[in-house]
Amino acid sequence: MTVQHDNIAIEWLGYATVRIDGSAQTIYLDPGRYGVLSGEWEPDSERGRAHPAARDYRAQDGDVVCLSHVHHYDPDGIDRVLDSDGTVLACDGINPRQSSRDLPRLVDIDHAVQETGTEDEQILADTPIWTVPSYNEPDGPHTRGDGSPFHPEGRGCGFLLGIDGTRVFWPGDTDVLDGHAQLDVDIFLPPIGGAFTMDRHEAAELAEALDPELVVPIHYNTFEALETDSEAFAADLAERGVDVAIDE
Template identity: 30%
Template sequence: MKSTTIGNVSIEWLGHAGFILRGQKKVIYIDPYAIPDEIGPEDEADIILLTHEHFDHCDPSSIRTVRGSMTTTLIPEKMSLQFKGDARRIIEGDELTGNLAIKGVDIEVVPSYNLNKPNHPRGEGVGYIVELEGIRIYHAGDSDLIPEMAEIHADVVLLPISADFTMSEEEAAEAAISIGPKVAIPMHYGLVEGTDADPLKFKELINAKDPNIDVIIL
């Protein structure tokens, strides 16, 4: 797996839209999919965040691989998949912070939807802002460039660039520039049919307009 470290947080890309966020004491998976063989029992999730029910974001086999008896899983309210154990239904606008934090991790549930495509209607999926070791990480889910992104405050943004189902490289670059993070990481390309995109184009577009954003291609 390819990874980068920002502060005390390791961000590992599982491919597509899947990531592992590792803090000093917490392991968080977002949209685990096609889990590699190198993942073992020591990589068990403290928290799993699912953005929506499509197979490339909610893969039961991958979830079983990383989910343990003590794992907390956050699931969009309209997802039909049923989970045993600590599984919590969430909707956009939920703020699991302070006394409501999940295992000491602040998590905000934010909008994620398509504007002019039928694949991801509003209310079926979500994005997340995770604050881990003082670093705010935004995972956009399968979203277009939506107005709510202008209100996002994050140090790191994980943005889809595959156009057919999400933002294009140009739109994702615009989103990153609007948010103004320290780091932008492209995702949702290259692994699944219909997700061809050029992360170098995403990087070049951002560098041309805001060289203060560090674009990291994993």
């Protein structure tokens, strides 16, 4: 399913992968992982069926890939979505050596790569892109048993995109942080799976504060730790007077 909002088409392709089409650009956010683009992903529970089906996806039409942090760095996913002339915009906190996977350095992949800080701005494919800090608070609700964050500060970012005059906010793998609610957002793409990010309740509260024109939740039901009730999330937002589209 593709969600249409004015001139923008949004498609959740599974896990954190989102494809955004504007009138003159195609942008992907964190493409790949867990077989969602290779056709290998399978639901491991009944809730997992409320998730985009896996497919062998190789559009290679992306002008920009926005890459938030090392957990979502998937070279095969990038190859599947990025045009040969496209650019990877990667958070400068990404260090492949901090991953248990055998990952190439970003400078060694066969694509143009531009690094960005966690509070930065640039224009790629005629699209203003601002980065926003993305992390879990130490000793907060989304940490390991010893209180250490799954996503330490400085290693990842979220993205705010200005597409056809519409501001699309994809916060990345993060808690709700100070400053999020002050952003000017038209379309909000929150993770709602909890465990490693804000959960559906926290995302709903932030959505109410942001008061966007539309909310499209992502990053849930890919595997057991991310299971959540998307219908309950939609009902919660409806009670708060916020429009939501569930792309499953």
